Amino acid sequence: MSHRAAAKTKVHVRAPGKINVFLKVGRLQDDGYHDVASAYQAVSLFEDVRAYQADDFSVSVTGSVDLDGVPTDETNIAVQAAKLLARETGHQGGVHLEIEKHVPAAGGMGGGSADAAAALLACDHLWGTALPRERMLELAAELGADVPFALTGGTAIGTGRGDKLSPALAQGHSHWVLVLPDSGLSTPEVYHELDRHRQRNGSTLLPVTDRPEVDPKVLQALRAGDPHMLAESMHNDLQAAALQLEPALIDILELGEANGALTGIVSGSGPTIAFLAADVDSALDLQVALSAARLDVVRVSGPVHGARVLAE
Known part of the structure; x- marks a missing residue:
């Protein structure tokens, strides 16, 4: 049997938030x-998408996060x-897609974008x-501004709608503690609130x-791998709107900073909050303190690679 005749029956792709x-x-x-002008970092919270040969298009969704509002019909971005x-x-x-979600839905971490990137790569294979x-x-950019970044991963600067990417040099690893939301925020709603x-x-x-730019201090901090410098230069224009x-x-935000976070920021359009820690020990301490306050917390690091095919 030739190699070309042995079509795959299943492909598993993992993509980062x-x-x-x-x-x-x-x-x-x-x-x-x-x-927009954004500095993105892909972190170790992943979406898993499994693609199976099928005659038509369908999707099922499971996961460790709240799945309310995640569509299971053809409106699903994957x-x-x-x-x-x-x-x-x-x-x-066609294809049957099984999505296993660990990135919060409508959480400002690009979970849907990761699903779309994973689906593109999985179906292509x-x-x-x-x-x-x-x-x-280019197809990724048609699907959404954050989808190309979910394909490339790492650390990158996004301009235009956020989809024009250039890699950014980043030394070492950043340690983050994320407080996951118990409900989502609509991205368009947050942008409307910013305009108001x-x-x-x-x-x-x-x-x-009209043409925002990334602060050079952020690029310096990423290049130096210096979490203290990064904490001082982090910024999100959407934060005031999300807090409103x-x-x-x-x-x-106040609780995290009182328990040793270098700084906290609303991620993207929120409502996920990302706290930057100085090192892995500080991140562990912060995770414990925030968990004790009955918050839904996960510790991650970055940068990580973009969407890639995993061997089953």
Whole structure:
């Protein structure tokens, strides 16, 4: 039997969630979108997607996080990714996707984007469509601004809608303690709240540019692998809006910083909170303190690699 005839029946891909260690949001544009400048770090909290040969497209979802609001029909972004690849390559069959979620849904950590990236890669291997890497990144960007980063992983700077990526040099490992939300926040809702916040407080805020940029201090801190320097330069323009919508997050930020975190930040559009620790021991102590406060906590590190095929 030739190698080409032995089609795969199942492919398993793992893709990481992310933390935005820096996020600047530009002015609201006429098309309703904002340009952003972000420093992303992929962290060791993963989505697992298993793809099986099928005649049509279907998805099932399990996992360790709240799955309310995660669609199990064709509106699921992983199914959209599979259909996009099929259209692009002329593939005639379908796929059944099993998603095992560990990144909180609507948590500001790009869990859906990781599912989409994993589905693209899994289907490409399952179907043997061998899409060039550049084209796969273009398809990823069509699916969502954070999807290309879930494919590449590591540490990167995102500009434009967040999908124009350039790798950033990062030394060593960052240690994070995440407080996972018990409910999600809608990304569009957080952006709307930011726009309202800027209208209300326009005169007291720094002027908003069309083309935001990542603060060079963040790049220096990542290059140096210095958590203290990184803590001082971390920033998220969406944080004020997320705190306005979820005021309970303010107490969590204060609790983490009182228990040894170098700093805490709302990740992306929230409501996940990421605390940066100086080292693994501080991260362990912080994890214990926050767990004792009955918060849902997970300790992760970064950077980690992007979506990749695992041997079963």
